[in-house]
Amino acid sequence: MNYTEKVMDHFMSPRNVGKLDTYNAIGEVGNASCGDIIKLYVQIDENNIIADISFQTFGCGAAIATSSMTTEMVKGKHIDEALKITKDQVAEELGGLPANKMHCSNLAADALHKAIKDYKAKNGIV
Amino acid sequence: MNYTEKVMDHFMSPRNVGKLDTYNAIGEVGNASCGDIIKLYVQIDENNIIADISFQTFGCGAAIATSSMTTEMVKGKHIDEALKITKDQVAEELGGLPANKMHCSNLAADALHKAIKDYKAKNGIV
Amino acid sequence: MEKRIYLDNSATTPVRPEVLEAVYPFLTEHGGNPSSRHKEGRIAKTAFENAREQVAHAINCQTKEIIFTSCATEANNSVLKGYLSGLRGKVVKNHIITTAVEHPSVFATAKALEKDGYEVTFLPVDKFGRIDLELLKSSIKENTGLISVMMVNNETGNIYPVKEIGKIASEKGVLFHIDAVQAIGKVPVDVKEIGCDFLTLTAHKFYGLKGAGVLFVKWGKWTAPFITGGHQEKNRRAGTENVVGVVGLGKAIELAVSEQAEESERLRKLRDHFEKRVLEEIPYTRIVGDPDGRVSFISNISFRFIEGEAILLKLDYEGIAVSTGSACSSGNLEPSHVVTAMKIDPEESHSSIRFSLGRSTTLEDMEYTVEKLKNIIQQLRSFSPVYDKFITQNQKESDRRVQ
């Protein structure tokens, strides 16, 4: 039921918060009625490396912590590698999440995939 | 629910217990399956006064106390006066009885009435 | 020990020292069963029955009208289900009227009964959480058997007009049940004056122990025993009596009711001061509930653009205990049925925090809480996408206006 120490750490001191000054990809998932909205701002460089990333999150502790964790996990990674990151990996990296939070509040990886896929489509990358 | 002090007194130190050496009337009520048997031994003198009385009781605290109380109440009384004594009066004299004991365990007055009526019938008293 | 500010007294209250003192002998030398005939039993019985008198005195009824239960949830189940099993085989009176804002112990139970083929009307509420008495009246039909309305709502603190409902119910010959869990010790609760047939309480909302509750059943009225077996509570609730819980409940209700007027006033001042500061110093906040008809110890405030749990956790870290929506449904992620019934918009429905004050609450606590809140709300909004969007739009609009 309770959050792990790592979740609490990412929740209390979230990494990469806010909106990047410059970004070339955005991914947003969730909606207010389910209580979670996660928006990622991503700066992808010419080698398709995630040079910088930040998040805005409306949501519970788990939503904020998973957002923060996801940005940390993918910063500096090639976008194709980043696409391989799953929600389960994010939860695992945080030492686990309460069962009722696994599904609804662990959306950051989805937002990331969305951002990358949009970027790829826009830039004709396959 | 609990017994009054007076009930406990009559239960712990019952008056007039056992079987009189001489008696000319007996009254028995109750049966083992309902858990109460009361038997009174009565010595009625030529003036129809209860000269002596004793009881044997198989039963709970209330049954023993009401038996004891009844014998005290009627000793020295004329049988016609004794016949007027009711179970409610016995209970009252004891300061009350728990509701569930009023009915089943308060039988001594009945036994007394039986003894006197038998005596009257046998001796042709009307 | 770390300093803590406990503002979750609607969820549960700690045991107060006088209650501990009252129950202590029954945790040590007096271990008897009230149903036993020996001295140990009689001591337990006497204390147990003394608690019954304390309750009867507190709500102005007779001792024989009190049934002790394990909690209000059991008592509410007993009324709703027991009332119905009293009807077994009869087709009439299978309609219940309740509200859309009841505690789950009534709400979910009524929903379950509905599934079982009974007819239930859930009275809607307006955006302040108020019910419409005219609607209640007109909802009563030939087959209406029971009205169940809470006295004080556990999420908003709204007070419902139970006296008026009692009048309507008795005019129409319908039984009336009140869930008074959040009312006792907070407003006067007098069953004679109200005129109800059933009323439920739970000890742990007024500084008693968790695990002891009360079901008042007006003399002459009847519900089928819900828990069957032994002869306890005159065959109306079987099971060995919870001596410690009930003795504690007795002491707690005696104190709660005797201190009610003064304590309510004290908390009203603290609560009003707190709300004034929050509404003035933190933008985009508002009171959830009926501003004109609330108990004085609950403050439900929505902080737009942020989700409640995040606020709760940050406050907790700062030493302040609060809850989001109903504590009873905190295992859940949905906004509560109460907030939903009030038609608060989905985003805001996730943003509300319930501050519930209690005996330990001081002015310093409330000042400290305001200060911490200001930081926390500002910080959480700083990375809220909803806030960002709102501000950006506002900016555009004001830019447009300026042009």
Next chain:
Amino acid sequence: MEKRIYLDNSATTPVRPEVLEAVYPFLTEHGGNPSSRHKEGRIAKTAFENAREQVAHAINCQTKEIIFTSCATEANNSVLKGYLSGLRGKVVKNHIITTAVEHPSVFATAKALEKDGYEVTFLPVDKFGRIDLELLKSSIKENTGLISVMMVNNETGNIYPVKEIGKIASEKGVLFHIDAVQAIGKVPVDVKEIGCDFLTLTAHKFYGLKGAGVLFVKWGKWTAPFITGGHQEKNRRAGTENVVGVVGLGKAIELAVSEQAEESERLRKLRDHFEKRVLEEIPYTRIVGDPDGRVSFISNISFRFIEGEAILLKLDYEGIAVSTGSACSSGNLEPSHVVTAMKIDPEESHSSIRFSLGRSTTLEDMEYTVEKLKNIIQQLRSFSPVYDKFITQNQKESDRRVQ
């Protein structure tokens, strides 16, 4: 304080010091609701879940198989009624098998279900209180859904062959419920080894507090929630958790099970010595129950020609607490259904006293009790009309023989 000898441990046990120590923090500084997300809530939750582990360990099951209830009576009601509501609308499996000697929480509930149109078989017992396994087997029919048999009888101490019943039940695909209230801490209780689907316990029989019970539900098996409302106990038992009761239960069961083997042996010696002396030194006495299959802490003895309550009161006056028949039906005047089922003759059925030993019991206690009993029995018989008749008849017969 007056010296008391408490020989009514089957009715209830006092709270043991280790349990008080375990619950004390939750009566003082830790007042939180386990469902709350803040620190106060987490502290309560942790202790509460720790108790669940203690119970799971004690009866050898998984923590998710444990539901905490307010008492065994509630748990027994939950199984019998919840099992049935799981069947709602289905005609099959509406037959329950139980025994004629169950505790009222099963017996009376089964009787009530019978009235509601369910089919119930009450297995008879012999004069020792034993059931016939062959009869049980042959009672199972196409529509049998549940077998409910207690592990240890609360009046006689008889141990029932639950392992054999478990085997029969699983062979026939019938659910099996055990009321293990009087068994835990007295004999080993291992749900895996027994192979049951439901099992119930109550804390106050093993030195926990009154008001906390356990319902074990084998994983994958199901009963409809009995008390509905909040999400507590994974929606299987609504109502704010009784933290003090459950934390105490956890500690109590841990100790009871770890001390079981040694304590049972200690009590067996005391009990056997007591019974030997009583049977030898007081005429017209005998053991009620199965001499070859009883737990070691109960001694039910009939003292012919006297009614039990009189003995109880006299013993109480001498400082000794005992009970007549079942403590649970002591509001009643009838001989218990258990004694009736054993076909003990009516007069003797009123004459039995249950001595139930416990942690506090010493050899001196038992010696003292024998001495007091001798006087009391003699005194009460001295004015028993039944005794008088018996002696007179015996006298006549022996006179006849002499002539």
